[in-house]
Amino acid sequence: MHENRLDIPQILSRLPLFQELAPDQIAALETACRERRLAKGEMLFQKGDAPKGFFVVVFGQIKLAFPSSQGNEKVVQILGPRQCFGEAVMFMDRPYPVFAEGLVDSLLLHIGNTTVFELLERDPLFARRMLAGLSLRLHSLVHDVETYSLRSSAQRVVGYLLQHCPQQDDGPCEGSFDISLPTSKQVIASRLNLTPETLSRIFHDLSADGLISVSGKQITINNVKRLREFDL
Amino acid sequence: MHENRLDIPQILSRLPLFQELAPDQIAALETACRERRLAKGEMLFQKGDAPKGFFVVVFGQIKLAFPSSQGNEKVVQILGPRQCFGEAVMFMDRPYPVFAEGLVDSLLLHIGNTTVFELLERDPLFARRMLAGLSLRLHSLVHDVETYSLRSSAQRVVGYLLQHCPQQDDGPCEGSFDISLPTSKQVIASRLNLTPETLSRIFHDLSADGLISVSGKQITINNVKRLREFDL
DNA sequence: CGTACCTTTGATGTGAATCAAGAGTAGTGG
DNA sequence: CCACTACTCTTGATTCACATCAAAGGTACG
Numbered sequence: 001m002h003e004n005r006l007d008i009p010q011i012l013s014r015l016p017l018f019q020e021l022a023p024d025q026i027a028a029l030e031t032a033c034r035e036r037r038l039a040k041g042e043m044l045f046q047k048g049d050a051p052k053g054f055f056v057v058v059f060g061q062i063k064l065a066f067p068s069s070q071g072n073e074k075v076v077q078i079l080g081p082r083q084c085f086g087e088a089v090m091f092m093d094r095p096y097p098v099f100a101e102g103l104v105d106s107l108l109l110h111i112g113n114t115t116v117f118e119l120l121e122r123d124p125l126f127a128r129r130m131l132a133g134l135s136l137r138l139h140s141l142v143h144d145v146e147t148y149s150l151r152s153s154a155q156r157v158v159g160y161l162l163q164h165c166p167q168q169d170d171g172p173c174e175g176s177f178d179i180s181l182p183t184s185k186q187v188i189a190s191r192l193n194l195t196p197e198t199l200s201r202i203f204h205d206l207s208a209d210g211l212i213s214v215s216g217k218q219i220t221i222n223n224v225k226r227l228r229e230f231d232l
Numbered sequence: 233m234h235e236n237r238l239d240i241p242q243i244l245s246r247l248p249l250f251q252e253l254a255p256d257q258i259a260a261l262e263t264a265c266r267e268r269r270l271a272k273g274e275m276l277f278q279k280g281d282a283p284k285g286f287f288v289v290v291f292g293q294i295k296l297a298f299p300s301s302q303g304n305e306k307v308v309q310i311l312g313p314r315q316c317f318g319e320a321v322m323f324m325d326r327p328y329p330v331f332a333e334g335l336v337d338s339l340l341l342h343i344g345n346t347t348v349f350e351l352l353e354r355d356p357l358f359a360r361r362m363l364a365g366l367s368l369r370l371h372s373l374v375h376d377v378e379t380y381s382l383r384s385s386a387q388r389v390v391g392y393l394l395q396h397c398p399q400q401d402d403g404p405c406e407g408s409f410d411i412s413l414p415t416s417k418q419v420i421a422s423r424l425n426l427t428p429e430t431l432s433r434i435f436h437d438l439s440a441d442g443l444i445s446v447s448g449k450q451i452t453i454n455n456v457k458r459l460r461e462f463d464l
Numbered sequence: 465c466g467t468a469c470c471t472t473t474g475a476t477g478t479g480a481a482t483c484a485a486g487a488g489t490a491g492t493g494g
Numbered sequence: 495c496c497a498c499t500a501c502t503c504t505t506g507a508t509t510c511a512c513a514t515c516a517a518a519g520g521t522a523c524g
Contacts, residue, residue, distance in 0.1 A: 066378050074381040076374065088367040091360070097374050120356055120363075127352060127359035128323070134366040135320040141373045142308065142329050146298045148380055149306040149425055153480065185503065193381055198480060200504050216489090385512070416470065427513060432472050448521090 008033070008109070011058055015082060017129050025119065032115040036108040038062070044100040044108070051096055053112040054086035060106020063187060064098045075190040078103070078182060088134055090116060103183050148193050151231075156192045157202045158230045161212070161221060177224060181217040240265070240341070243290055247314060249361050257351065264347040268340045270294070276332040276340070283328055285344040286318035292338020295419060296330045307422040310335070310414060320366055322348060335415050380425055383463075388424045389434045390462045393444065393453060409456060413449040 008030050012018050018026065038044055038060065045051075047067055055062075057079050064085060065075040076098055079085055089096055090113050119126045147156055165177045181188060189199040203219075206212045211227050213220040221227055240262050244250050250258065270276055270292065277283075279299055287294075289311050296317060297307040308330055311317055321328055322345050351358045379388055397409050413420060421431040435451075438444045443459050445452040453459055 066382060068382045072382075074378065076377060088370040091364045091367040092371065094371065097371060097378070117360075120359060122356075124353045124356070124359065127356065127363070128349075130363060131352075131359070131366065132323045134363065134370060135323040138320040138366060138370050138373065139324065139326065139329060141370065141377065144377060145308060145373065145380070146306065146329070148377070150298060150300045150304075184501095195481060196503070197482085197505085201480095204504080418470070428471070429473085429514085430512060433512095436472080 006035070006058070006107075011056075011109070015056060015084070017084065017126075017133055019129070020125060021119075021123070025123070029111065029115065029119075033109045033111045036110050038102040038106045038108060040102050040104050042102050044102065045096055047097060047099045048095045051086055051089040053110050053116070054084055054090060055100075056084045056109045056111070057081050058107040058109060060108075061103040061183060062100055062106060062108070063103050063183075064100050065190070066098055073190065074193070075187055078187065078191060080182065084133070087116075087130065088137065103187065153192070153194050153198055154202050154205070155231055156194070157199065157206070158227055160188070160192055161219065162224070162228060165221065165224065175224070177221045179219045179221065181219065238267070238290070238339075243288075243341070247288060247316070249316065249358075249365055251361075252357060253351075253355070257355070261343065261347065261351075265341045265343045268342050270334040270338045270340060272334050272336050274334050276334065277328055279329060279331045280327045283318055283321040285342050285348070286316055286322060287332075288316045288341045288343070289313050290339040290341060292340075293335040293415060294332055294338060294340070295335050295415075296332050297422070298330055305422065306425070307419055310419065310423060312414065316365070319348075319362065320369065335419065385424070385426050385430055386434050386437070387463055388426070389431065389438070390459055392420070392424055393451065394456070394460060397453065397456065407456070409453045411451045411453065413451065 009026050012029055012033075013021065013026050018029065021029070036044070036055070044055070044062065059081050062079045062085070063075050064077045064079070065073045067073050077085070085100070086096070116130075120130065147159060151159065161179060164179050185199055186196040189196045192199065194202075203212070203214050206227075207214055211222060211230070213222060241255075241258050244261050244265075245253065245258050250261065253261070268276070268287070276287070276294065291313050294311045294317070295307050296309045296311070297305045299305050309317070317332070318328070348362075352362065379391060383391065393411060396411050417431055417435075418428040421428045424431065426434075435444070435446050438459075439446055443454060443462070445454060
């Protein structure tokens with residue numbers, strides 16, 4: 001399924017964070033990072049664990065979530081290939097505020113604290129990229145807070161679908177788009193702060209209005225324009 | 233009320249971000265930053281404006297919030313002296329995701345993009361501090377998401393009160409504490425994602441249970457331990 | 465001392481959760 | 495290939511936490 005031979009330098013050098021690093025810097029990274037395989041359902045770290053570096057997804061899918069006393073959990077983020085996580089926590093002496101679990105069998109790279117700190121010391125451009133990465137995360141989190149705070153459940157679902165449109169520039173994109181949900185509906189429901197039941201009902205209603213068609217994980221947006229106007 | 237003569241180098245050098253900067257670096261900053269006075273109710277920037285740097289609160293109080301179509305708004309953060317905001321947005325070509333407004337007459341310092349980028353270029357320690365600052369913000373935002381997602385309104389209020397206890401180490405702090413709310417109850421309600429009515433009722437209920445006493449902005453926590461156990 | 469805003473209190477409404485079954489759908493092993 | 499099991503997803507009935515609406519104090523400030 002996946003190539004057994006991993007070209008780690010290539011993987012690393014294609015990450016936004018490391019894109020303009022010199023070959024010798026990439027080489028240093030390569031020796032410093034460790035592969036970590038994670039089976040579906042396996043826990044990478046628990047909320048409260050002490051972080052020692054950050055992770056990059058090579059392939060697979062990871063969810064970050066809060067556990068909750070009542071057994072249910074709240075998914076914060078769903079990560080795919082080439083995304084990284086756990087950077088922020090390196091710069092503070094604090095435990096992970098979320099736990100990480102494989103949604104499918106996955107391969108990660110782990111890059112230790114000290115490696116990052118050394119790079120930071122030497123390369124101002126790397127620092128800039130790191131700052132840019134954190135800023136991006138901050139923004140998407142702020143956006144999440146906005147969404148949870150002042151949009152209804154249906155609006156959150158519509159927003160999610162529109163975000164996952166192949167292209168969403170405000171040109172004349174009136175046609176229909178196909179979306180394939182990246183994971184199960186219950187995980188997506190949690191990501192959107194909904195129960196699975198509510199998500200199901202919203203998909204039902206949107207289908208009834210002819211705005212979308214749902215078939216398993218395949219969702220067709222029949223009319224992007226009308227869907228976008230759904231925001232009351 | 234406030235000293236007219238501002239010792240800007242001293243203000244700057246006491247900020248966490250700039251704490252270990254050399255005197256000449258502080259001096260450079262001083263010439264590069266601009267004072268900005270903001271009256272109560274005055275808008276510093278709107279959501280959607282283009283950022284040109286970041287701000288430090290010298291004195292006063294600023295709120296960051298999302299506007300909403302129905303006139304109500306959602307307060308994201310309430311900032312006081314020595315706190316800064318708008319750093320994240322410098323590292324991305326994106327407009328402000330929130331607006332900023334003075335809750336009282338305030339004085340801010342504005343530090344431009346280029347100044348920061350130059351510092352970043354020269355001083356790895358500064359980069360570290362900047363990263364630490366952003367990480368902290370990221371964490372508190374993650375904590376907010378957790379709070380909004382899986383805690384009831386009363387739990388959010390209790391959490392807020394406990395966070396604002398003078399000392400909250402899990403030692404034998406059973407006594408009572410006095411808290412002075414930093415601003416009006418409606419702003420705090422919005423910060424906690426509540427309506428003012430709901431916040432008022434929760435204060436009422438907690439008072440009825442003898443857990444707290446409310447008198448205007450003065451709140452006495454009668455029994456920290458019992459309040460902490462309030463989490464169902 | 466009056467006007468404007470903040471806060472409280474009560475009555476009512478509602479969006480989404482919860483509870484409870486049933487209907488797909490997918491892996492597992494004989 | 496088909497039964498067996500275990501989820502995931504849907505659908506309906508009901509509940510509940512919190513918002514909304516409405517109106518009456520309080521409080522601050524010009």
